[in-house]
Structure formats: structure tokens, C-alpha cells
Amino acid sequence: MERGLVVPQGLIAQGRGEAFDYLLGEKTTPPALKAERAAAAYLVLAERPVISVNGNVAALTANEVVKLAKSIPARIEVNLFYRTEPRVRKVARLLSLAGAKDVLGTKPDARIPGLDSKRALCSHEGIYSADAVLVPLEDGDRTQALVKMEKVVLAVDLNPMSRTSLAATVSIVDELSRALANIARFVPAMRRNRAAAERVVRSFNNDENLGDVHQYLHVSLRKLRRQT
Amino acid sequence: MERGLVVPQGLIAQGRGEAFDYLLGEKTTPPALKAERAAAAYLVLAERPVISVNGNVAALTANEVVKLAKSIPARIEVNLFYRTEPRVRKVARLLSLAGAKDVLGTKPDARIPGLDSKRALCSHEGIYSADAVLVPLEDGDRTQALVKMEKVVLAVDLNPMSRTSLAATVSIVDELSRALANIARFVPAMRRNRAAAERVVRSFNNDENLGDVHQYLHVSLRKLRRQT
Numbered sequence: 321m322e323r324g325l326v327v328p329q330g331l332i333a334q335g336r337g338e339a340f341d342y343l344l345g346e347k348t349t350p351p352a353l354k355a356e357r358a359a360a361a362y363l364v365l366a367e368r369p370v371i372s373v374n375g376n377v378a379a380l381t382a383n384e385v386v387k388l389a390k391s392i393p394a395r396i397e398v399n400l401f402y403r404t405e406p407r408v409r410k411v412a413r414l415l416s417l418a419g420a421k422d423v424l425g426t427k428p429d430a431r432i433p434g435l436d437s438k439r440a441l442c443s444h445e446g447i448y449s450a451d452a453v454l455v456p457l458e459d460g461d462r463t464q465a466l467v468k469m470e471k472v473v474l475a476v477d478l479n480p481m482s483r484t485s486l487a488a489t490v491s492i493v494d495e496l497s498r499a500l501a502n503i504a505r506f507v508p509a510m511r512r513n514r515a516a517a518e519r520v521v522r523s524f525n526n527d528e529n530l531g532d533v534h535q536y537l538h539v540s541l542r543k544l545r546r547q548t
Numbered sequence: 549m550e551r552g553l554v555v556p557q558g559l560i561a562q563g564r565g566e567a568f569d570y571l572l573g574e575k576t577t578p579p580a581l582k583a584e585r586a587a588a589a590y591l592v593l594a595e596r597p598v599i600s601v602n603g604n605v606a607a608l609t610a611n612e613v614v615k616l617a618k619s620i621p622a623r624i625e626v627n628l629f630y631r632t633e634p635r636v637r638k639v640a641r642l643l644s645l646a647g648a649k650d651v652l653g654t655k656p657d658a659r660i661p662g663l664d665s666k667r668a669l670c671s672h673e674g675i676y677s678a679d680a681v682l683v684p685l686e687d688g689d690r691t692q693a694l695v696k697m698e699k700v701v702l703a704v705d706l707n708p709m710s711r712t713s714l715a716a717t718v719s720i721v722d723e724l725s726r727a728l729a730n731i732a733r734f735v736p737a738m739r740r741n742r743a744a745a746e747r748v749v750r751s752f753n754n755d756e757n758l759g760d761v762h763q764y765l766h767v768s769l770r771k772l773r774r775q776t
Contacts, residue, residue, distance in 0.1 A: 321556055323609075326555070328549055328550075328559055331556055331559035331560050331563065332560070332562055332563040333563060333564065334557050334563060335559065335560040335561060335562060335563020335564040335565070335566070336558050336563040336564065336566055336567040336570075337563070337567075338560065338563070338564055338567075339564040339565075339566075339567030339568055339707070340567055340709075342564075343571075395711070445607070471769075479567070479570075481772050481773065481776050483776075486776055534769070536772050538766060538769065539768060541762070541765060541766065541769075544709050545709065545762050548709050548714055
């Protein structure tokens, strides 16, 4: 926040995420890993995959985002919920420093239908034309709008009941740095074997997987309670 | 935060609280109400009750704190986790504007044993000599240190597994403005009937009550899941 990457509302959102992470035992659950594998498959199979980056994502995981984008390969687009041009430039600069080439989003030339003014802005070459978008820590309205555009939407959100988690094609309920590292770990195998990636995508059921996350949440709560 | 009452870390803590409140259905559960009644009884029975106020507490509920303090009556002491003198003065001023007389904490002259430097500072007339302290949104170390001083510690904390909730004499797992309003509602009856207040205190079992909170957390989670 002091460097101008994150807004105060971003800190509150971070806190909400921390509470869910704590309740899930601060580790990747089996259903989260399944979702991460499915996300890797979707990203590798996509023709125009894009990773959407906001202030919190950049502050937490700029390096991991760039590494994942290179391995897929995918484009990176800066996409802020509370958009100001100076903050867009700061986030883009941080990603460039982390090794990203051609970060999109600083010169938006398209709009996501159904969102108001600044929230709708995006890059035609990036999110607008993408067939799969990875949206870490995304707002519910934007996730729903991207789904309505018939894109594959891969969300990372620690609240399994958020509108983002409910709307996404693949809902990864995991802490962001673990999620990105796990997706990146699955990418090489998916790239080597597209048929396997297609099988992963076909066999993944997001509703069922979110149900499994809930079961883990109850189990984890009981475990935390016993430790007290 | 913009007015200098709350530090950035306070916003993250606020987010953690919001997540727990959401999971508990954003309403006072029956065990929370029971704890609020017990807290009212303890405060009325105390000879030197004090309400401890930090930046988040002042920003969220300055008016409710002052109203509750007058009805008991209890002293109010400013007690910041990240203490700076300008922030102490701002918090004290906000409480005065809300109608508080003689806010303590601006001139600390005692120390809570077992805490380091600034975190230990308190007022001899207030927290140091208090027999009962209401600590909303308090840190675990300080709660434990106050319990070690053999004070009755009444905590308001939305995480039923936090060190604060585990250490306190009475752990109120509820959103702060609801908690203060509920405590205030119980005060007049407790003042009229000290014998009844004593019975409430004797019959209250904090461990058992925290167990009930857990049960509600599981029930509430299942309800939230069904609504999705």
C-alpha cells in the first residue's frame, strides 16, 4: 500500500482471505490441488490465455505470475478494481521488473459488457479476446461478466461461497502463491500431453469440487478446535 | 485510516473479522448473547471496570463505547497495539467528541508485566488497577497478560479459536457494534439486581460456551453452502 500498488480496501480483502486460509489449515487441500490441475489444463489448451493482475496480486505474487505466464505461455493484463492510471502503471512496472514482456492493460481499448465505466476497461488484445482468463482475487461482478462472454474463467479465491467462486469455470480455493506454484507445476506435463489435458478438463466438475472444499472446511474447523 | 485512527494492519484485522462474521451469518448467535449477558454482569459487579479502546474500536464504535461506559459506569482507556502519541491523542479526541469524560491512556504511568516496552504502557488509575477489563479486538499477548494479572477479561473477538478468545474470562464471538449494543441492553437489569448478576456470572462457563459457538459455526457454514 505504501508503494501505491494496493488500495486500503485491498488490505481488508487480504484479511478476509487470511481468515479463510487459517480456517482451511493454511495448506492446499486435495480439492484445491484438483482445481489447480484443471486450471493448468485449461490454460495450456487455450488459444488466447490471459492472466489478469490487480494490485493485491502484483504485491503478493508478481514473480510467480510472470513465471507462470512464461511457462504456458499466456499474456498478462493489469486489471484494477479501483482503477487509476498511476496505479496501473505501478503494477505494470512491478511486473516488468519481475521479467514480464508486453504487459497489457495500460492502454485499454475495449470494454467488458455489463460493467460500469472504469470497471469495464480492458485490452482488446488481452482479456477481451481471451478464451481463458485466470482471475486471482477477482470481484464477483467481473467474474460473472467474463463468464457471460463465454470465456473459461479460472478463479483463485479463498472463499468457496463467494460469487467469484460460484461463477467461475474452475474455482481454486487456495492461497494465491501456493495456487500459482501448483498450477505452474502442472503446466509442463499438460503441454507435453494435450490428450491428457483434455481428459483432465472433461473429468473436472467444479460444483462437485466446491462441495469437497466444504467438507474439508468442516474437517479443518474440527481439527483447529481440537488444537485449542 | 485516512483520519489517522487506524493503522494499515488494522484494516487487515478488520478483514479477518469480516470473514468470521460472514461465516457466522452476520448475526448474534445464542452463545454470543449469553457471553454478552455474562460480560454485562461482570462489568456491573466490578469495582473498577475499564473499557480498553484501540484505533479500530474507536473508528467502528466510539459512540457505543461511550454509551456503555456511562451506563455501567466504567472508565475508558485508550490502549493501542501500534502505539504512537499522535494516534493516542486522535483516538482520545474522538472518544471525547462522542461524549466521554476523562479518557485515560494519554499519560501512561504503569506497565502491564510481561509485555515489551510500548505494548505494556497503561494507566495506573485505569487498566492497571482495574478488576474487570473489556478488551474489544485485542491482541492475544495482551489478553493473556491481563489474565495473568488476575483481572476478569471480557473479550470481543470474532475468531473463537484466537488466543484472545481462548484466554479471556468471557469470550464474546460477535461483531463489535452488535456486542456493545447487547451488553448495554443487559446492564440496567444487572444494576437493579446484583444477586441476579452474581447468578449469571456463576452459571457462565466460557469453555462450554465457546464449544457452542463452534457448533453454530458448522451449522451456519452448512446454511451458507445451501444458499449457494
